[in-house]
Amino acid sequence: MDPGSLDGDYWCSLRESVCSLPATPDIDISYMWPEKPGKAYVAPEPSNETFNVLHVSDFHIESQYKIGSEANCSQYMCCTSHNYNPLPLPEGQSPVSGLNDQELAGLNLFNSTWDDAYKKGDYVGYNESVWEPAYTFGQYACDSPEILINSSLDSVAEFQNEKNLTFDFAIFTGDLVDHDEAKYIGIEKALLSEELIFRDFKNRLSDIPLYPVLGNHDNFPYAQLAQRSSGFGNFFEYNAELMAEMWEDYEWIDFDTAQYAKQHYTGFSVKTKRGLKVIALNSNAWYTANDYNFWNTTNPDSYGQFQFLVDELVESEANDERVWIIWHIPLLNPYDAMPVASEVWKKIIERFSPYTIAGLFNGHTHRDEFNVVYNGTGSDSSAKTEENVLNNVWISQAVTPLPKNNPGWRYYEVDTKTFSIMNSFNYYTKLNETFYNSGDATPVWEFEYSARDAYGIDWPESSPLNGSYWHKVADSIKNSKTSLQTYEGYAKRLSPFVPDCSTDKVCGIDWCYVSSFSVDQLLNCMDAENLNIADYA
Template sequence: MKFSVLVALAAAGAMAATPSRRDDSPVYTASKTFPTQGFDGMYYMPEGTEQQPRPKINRVDGQGYFPDSIANPYYIPPRPPSNEAVYPRKKESGDKENVISNIFDIGHQLFGNGNDNSAKCKLCRSALSSLKELVLIDPELLPEVAESICKTFNLATLFGLANQCEGVLGKGAYGPIAAQLLAYGDYSGDSTDGQAICAMSPVQFCDWPDRTLSDDFLDNWFGGSRHAPQHVVDSWEKKRDQAHQRKSDNLLRVAHVSDLHIDPRYLVGSEANCQYGDTIECCRMNSRNYGKYAGYVPWGQIQPWMIDEPANYWGAYKCDTPWSLMGASMEALKSVGGESGYDLALFTGDITAHDDIFHYSREFVLYSQQAIMDILKEHLGDTPLMPTLGNHDSSPLNLWAPHSLPDGRGNQFSWDSDYVAKLWSNKGFIDGDAANQVRRHYGAYSMSPRNGLRVISLNTDFWYKFNFFNFINSTNPDVSGMLRFLTDELFAAEEAGERVWIIGHVLTGWDGADSMDGPSNLFYQIVSRFAPQTIAHVFFGHTHEDQFHVYYYNDNGNPTTASQDTRNVVANAFVAPSVTTYTNLNPTFRVYQVDPETYEVYDFDQYYSEVDEFDDLINNNRNHGPVWRHLYSARESYGNFGKSQSAGKYVAPVQLDQGWWPDGAPLNASFWSALIDEMSVNPSVLDKFSKNQSSGSKKGNTCENDTCRKANECYMRSGTSTQGRRCNQDYASMARG
């Protein structure tokens, strides 16, 4: 067995841990005034809390300030600039009318009654072939045809598009992207590109294709070195044992923030309890609660009688982060760092607001990236920050194209990677070599912020299911080459005796809803090869919820066969909760305590502010902003394994101290897998976890039955999409209410 057993830690000399508690003690009270330091000026600064501030954001590329119109809450562009649309090249000539007629004939069969699943799958793939034929004749006709298909077959309801067929599939949004997908994908014969797309459909017309990786593939991928050399294992075990016995009193403090989702178009007093119709985003000038008011509102003329729940100055449960809350969050982050600040900081993606695809633009994304890096730099000072990109940090959102696309289309997102390379470098977050890697590897890079630690940041859009470019050449689990980059960096770290943190945005596992099978499977094999001796931890965001999942050893290319036994666990992924309150969450950030030699996490503390208190701040004209509190310590909340020990279910290779995880042991993969074992015999621990999952939000749901608890235990053990899909899908986002 590849995973080497941890040394048993004696209880002698170890302090018994204190009982679990939810502290709730205030740690910082934010100012009522927006912190303007770090910005060159303000386009608008409110006298009180009547409206959101609008700072002037200066571009890093020397092109001056972003215009106020980008962040003006009274102006929301109806569509992206037309010059941002990228189509495939026209390849053929043919009878467009006949092709379109055939497409609609197939559509009536596909979406009509009758036909078994096998027939539906064939029809879906046939439809893709016909659409490809149309795109090769006239790619710019596809958006119009797609809009018509959407309306004819009521796909708005099926795909959750409300009344937005035209906007979502239009020329400035996903229409041109769909044309590229169809032009460059292979839908002939038994090709699995089409099967994967049809499996991705909400009604799942086809089964997901098998993405097991062969022995030949894995031998080639790892250059014949599919297992860590013994001297590497021995060196790691020696370092680990010394660290665990030492129990350093000089632990590093590492801040972790994720999913900030700044909404510069947040309008105080607009509808905070909106319904999906004109927009998916609440707290906007065009947000509506149709049970309250469904009419048109002229510019700046929202009246209280039109609104079911007015958007609070400090934020609201169904909305993204206004500037007021962003400023308060950054102040709290700085305050918790104290006079000495943090040793390191991680940011795991998603800066740009949730919004309709047709409200995105390149300028909106770049404004958001610049603004957030500005305010992070101002409040973190000289703390080394390791950032990564989220799926919302491109336009159109969710997308990045591999360089392998023909016709020069592989460079269509270079505007984004070039800008963030310069931005992150300008702020001092990454060095020149890493900046060059960002340009070459879609925003991914590797660097060593401290001796003995290598941080590898990945653009996880290349395993995200909603990055439609991943369905082109989908049999290749690494169509972008990013996982090749990761593997080569891990080999280099292994040779140098370094420990590695991998950071990314979209998680590979949990419920299986987000990652593509092939890339997440390959990532699982990579983790199995390099953990625990080289990979210390993996850090994600994306779900907005406080979660984790673990990786068990697997080297046969099929993670569904992995033995999910704590004795086989090799790594864990921390999934950090969000600063944004979207949806039904409290704003949150996290601080880890980390060993300075092994770079293992020994504990983390979660901090939050209660959204339910925001109305009191306004209604009673308090002279301060949101109050930030300590929510919980991971070690104190989850470190008692007494029930599983008594039941004979505790199998982690660490000797407990009176039922508690000992002080000398880190919160490594064994801890988190053993925690799942504890949850299986002690439901109160999972109940506590589910409350923390929403950062203490009163709007969040909790697990209150065995079905939910079993589903969550399954998510926690799932490190790939194929593993996660085997779990009950009804409880994956319990925190969101």
């Protein structure tokens, strides 16, 4: 790093929180592409036929999950043998406040398996010093026990059978490894977590091709990924090599694609049987927790991923192909995304929308969210008009309950001609309903909502749920307390911890968040609304 350059300014601001965030330099990447042709300014018209695609994200398998351990701990992630609450239980308080002896005896504290069918094993019990026990299928302050992940995947298979659905393919937008403290995670645990989840996915949904990306937790050390030009790229090649070989073995990608992924940080491009191109990228290349991203920060493409992306988009534009792009970390939070990369992303989406880019998909936040991408700065409400809309980002809900969410997944109804999304259908389970009944309470996965019906937007049935639709939803969130509360409810999958937006300031960022795509857009919007980003970190 050069401490006297933008490298040092970003480190001081984004990692040390001592300096103010420097202005994002003007980045010109127009050399990467030809002039935008006239056809590229208009999205193609959809047909009247659809197919289905599954979207799952953020499993975060907690491989050391221990039933009966502390779920009200002083660490970020609970439910292992090394978690604890340093305070003693108040005198006379039961481990679950307010329960009588009979109810305590009915807690779901059973060792269980989830193979071909759920099987209840032995009662585990809890230590009397535990404030809140870890239940069989998970807790709201803990990541996913494997039995919860398998339940979620089995629910996908069950809904396919019940509704006579088929999924052409699935996308997974990252994070396989849990949130345990660094001293309890090593290469072996990280790789085991990745292997277990992809194995479970293949076993339960064997005929569905899965196109995955890696999240910030799916590297060891956490989030670290080095540019090859830095001289340290070989430190992290073990993960890319294993992932590419596993994905090839499972027949999700072919040999040539696997070889490319090995050399490009697990990034790849595939063409589906219907002609849709899916491009997968590794977002650790712009994550602020990755130390290597603070080296040579003025280079807009130090990993080479953006040139790869643009080359694929230029080819697709020339061939009238539509493209989905999947990655893990959204681009608008300054605590997550390097501002230069955020601005580069925005320029790429501006150049190739709405004609070529049919869908943008993220995970990471664990919330069910979306972003609208506007042309130009889009930094204030006057620029955020329907005429300025270019695209939108689908941010998927997580399977892990951490923090304080119900587990969930979704699938998309996709137009066969344009690959635009016509609707999304969201499913969830009320985790707290699995806490009792002496181990007989298993997750019940149920329909939560459809995106087309959720906000009461007047929208033609024949039109896709594109950026213009989500612009209307964003306006509704801004102007209607009911819509704002609905958004927060769905964001957390109707968990017991949904904030009351009439009193809780956490809802105050929501409009700026959904109507922004880049770091600069979010911060400018919050300045205009007199909001402080630090209050929502």
